[in-house]
Amino acid sequence: MQQMDQRELMTLQHYMKEYGQQAEIFVGQLEMLENGRMEALAAVETLEAMLSAEDGVVLLQIGGGASVRAKVLEPDKILLSIGAEVVVERPNKEAVEFLKERIMEMEASQKKVAETLDRLRSQMNEINKRLESGYQQASAAGQDQE
Amino acid sequence: MFGGLKEKLQAVRDRLGSSIQASAAPQAMAAAETVAGTAAKKTISPAGPTFTDKVKVLITDREFIVSEKDISDALSELEMTLLTSDVALPVTDAIIAHVRANLIGKHRKIGQSVDALVVGALKSALLEVLGTGFSLVEFIKAHDRPVKILFTGVNGTGKTTTVAKIGAYLKKQGYSVVIGAGDTYRAGATEQISVHAERIGIKIIQHQEGADPSAVLFDSVQYAVSHKLDVVLADTAGRFHTKSNLMNQLEKIRRVMKPDLVVYVDEAVAGNDAVIRAAEFDRTVGADAIVLTKADMDSRGGAAISIAHTIGKPLMFLGTGQRYEDIIPFEPVKVVDELLGSDT
Numbered sequence: 210m211q212q213m214d215q216r217e218l219m220t221l222q223h224y225m226k227e228y229g230q231q232a233e234i235f236v237g238q239l240e241m242l243e244n245g246r247m248e249a250l251a252a253v254e255t256l257e258a259m260l261s262a263e264d265g266v267v268l269l270q271i272g273g274g275a276s277v278r279a280k281v282l283e284p285d286k287i288l289l290s291i292g293a294e295v296v297v298e299r300p301n302k303e304a305v306e307f308l309k310e311r312i313m314e315m316e317a318s319q320k321k322v323a324e325t326l327d328r329l330r331s332q333m334n335e336i337n338k339r340l341e342s343g344y345q346q347a348s349a350a351g352q353d354q355e
Numbered sequence: 356m357f358g359g360l361k362e363k364l365q366a367v368r369d370r371l372g373s374s375i376q377a378s379a380a381p382q383a384m385a386a387a388e389t390v391a392g393t394a395a396k397k398t399i400s401p402a403g404p405t406f407t408d409k410v411k412v413l414i415t416d417r418e419f420i421v422s423e424k425d426i427s428d429a430l431s432e433l434e435m436t437l438l439t440s441d442v443a444l445p446v447t448d449a450i451i452a453h454v455r456a457n458l459i460g461k462h463r464k465i466g467q468s469v470d471a472l473v474v475g476a477l478k479s480a481l482l483e484v485l486g487t488g489f490s491l492v493e494f495i496k497a498h499d500r501p502v503k504i505l506f507t508g509v510n511g512t513g514k515t516t517t518v519a520k521i522g523a524y525l526k527k528q529g530y531s532v533v534i535g536a537g538d539t540y541r542a543g544a545t546e547q548i549s550v551h552a553e554r555i556g557i558k559i560i561q562h563q564e565g566a567d568p569s570a571v572l573f574d575s576v577q578y579a580v581s582h583k584l585d586v587v588l589a590d591t592a593g594r595f596h597t598k599s600n601l602m603n604q605l606e607k608i609r610r611v612m613k614p615d616l617v618v619y620v621d622e623a624v625a626g627n628d629a630v631i632r633a634a635e636f637d638r639t640v641g642a643d644a645i646v647l648t649k650a651d652m653d654s655r656g657g658a659a660i661s662i663a664h665t666i667g668k669p670l671m672f673l674g675t676g677q678r679y680e681d682i683i684p685f686e687p688v689k690v691v692d693e694l695l696g697s698d699t
Binding site for chain 2: 220223224226227230231234238291292293294295297307314317318321322325328329
C-alpha cells in the first residue's frame with residue numbers, strides 16, 4: 210500500500226469535518242420532519258375525537274403541563290394552514306384528509322433525507338478507514354525511525 | 356424534483372380538461388341533431404358531401420365558448436393545489452388570473468384537443484410567473500473581465516457548496532475562475548472552501564479566520580485583474596437580514612469589491628420562507644439573481660415557482676445534489692415542460 214503523506218491526511222480530515230457538518234444538517238432536517246409528522250398525527254387524532262365527543266368538550270393544553278376543559282363551538286369547521294401562509298376553513302373530515310396527505314408527504318421526504326444520510330455515512334466510513342490506515346502507517350514509520 | 360407538484364398539476368390538468376369537454380359535449384350533440392334533421396328531409400347527391408362529412412364538419416368545426424361556470428371548480432382546485440405546494444398567494448392569484456383569462460370567453464373549435472388547450476393555458480401562466488430565467492454564461496460574455504459575483508444568503512443553506520459548484524460549472528464552460536474566501540466569520544469555513552477549490556482545481560484567495568472579508572475579496576479581485584482571469588466568485592458568511600453589524604459588513608464588501616452580480620442563495624425546501632427572506636435581502640442589500648439549493652429534496656416546488664415573480668429577480672440555478680455537477684441552470688421552459696409534459 211502506498212504511503213499516505215501528511216497533506217493527504219489533512220485533506221481527509223477536512224472531508225470528514227465537512228461531511229460531518231452536512232450529516233448534522235440532514236439529521237436536523239429529519240428531526241424537523243419527524244416533529245411535523247407527530248404534530249400532524251396528534252391533530253388528526255384530536256379532530257377525529259372531537260367529532261365523536263357528543264358534548265364537544267376537549268382538554269385544552271395551556272402550557273406548563275396544565276389543561277382546561279374547553280367546549281369547541283364548531284367542531285366541524287376547522288381553520289387549516291395549507292401553506293404559503295394561507296389559512297382556509299374546511300369541514301373536519303376534509304381537514305383530516307389534508308393532514309393525512311401531508312403526513313404521507315413528510316414520510317416520503319423523511320425517506321429521501323434518510324437515504325442521503327446513509328450515503329453520506331457510508332462515505333464517512335470509507336474516509337475513516339483510509340484515515341485510520343494513514344495514522345497506522347504514520348505511527349509505524351515513527352517507530353521505525355526510533 | 357418537484358414530484359408532488361407535478362402529480363397535483365397533472366390531476367388539475369385532467370380536471371380542467373374534463374370540465375371543458377363536458378361543457379362542449381351538449382353543444383356538439385345539438386349540432387349533430389340539427390344535421391340529422393336536415394339530412395332526413397333531403398336526398399343526398401352522390402357528388403356532394405356525405406351525411407357523415409356534414410356531421411363531422413359541424414361537430415369538429417363548430418365553435419364553443421368556455422364559460423366561467425365550466426371551469427370554476429377546476430380553477431378552485433388549481434388554486435388549492437398551488438397554495439398547498441407553498442406557492443405564494445400573489446403568484447397563485449397571478450396564475451389563476453392568467454389561466455382564467457386564457458380560457459374563459461375564448462371561441463374554441465370542438466374538434467380541437469381540449470388537453471392541448473388546457474396545457475397551453477397552464478404553461479403560459481407558469482411561464483409568465485417564472486420569468487425568463489438567467490444565463491450566467493451570457494451575463495459573463497456581456498461584461499468586462501473579471502466579472503465579480505458576490506454570493507449572499509442566510510446561514511446553512513449551502514452557499515459555500517454553491518460557490519464551489521458554480522466554480523466547477525464555469526470551469527467546464529472554459530472560464531478561468533478565482534474564489535475569494537470571504538466567509539472569515541464561521542469557524543472552518545475557510546478550510547471548507549479551500550478543500551472544494553483544491554478538488555475542482557480553482558485558485559482560492561484566503562486570509563486568516565476573523566480577517567476583514569472586504570480585504571479578502573478586494574485581494575481576490577486584484578488577483579483576477581493581474582492574472583487576467585474571467586470570473587471572481589466571492590463567498591461570504593451567512594447572515595440574517597436582521598443582524599445589522601453583518602449587514603453593514605456586507606454593505607462594505609459591496610463598496611469595496613463593486614460586484615457585477617449579487618446572488619442570493621437559499622434552500623428550495625424552505626418553501627415560502629425562502630421567498631420572504633429573499634424579498635427582505637433584496638430590500639436591504641439588493642440581489643440580482645437567485646440560486647435555490649436542495650431542489651432535489653423539494654417535492655412541492657413552491658419557492659422555485661414563486662421567487663422570481665415575488666421579488667422580480669430571476670432564478671439562476673437549482674442545486675440538485677451533493678456532487679459538483681449537481682447544479683442546473685434554471686430554464687423556465689424546461690421546468691414547465693417537466694411539470695406538465697412536453698407532448699404538446
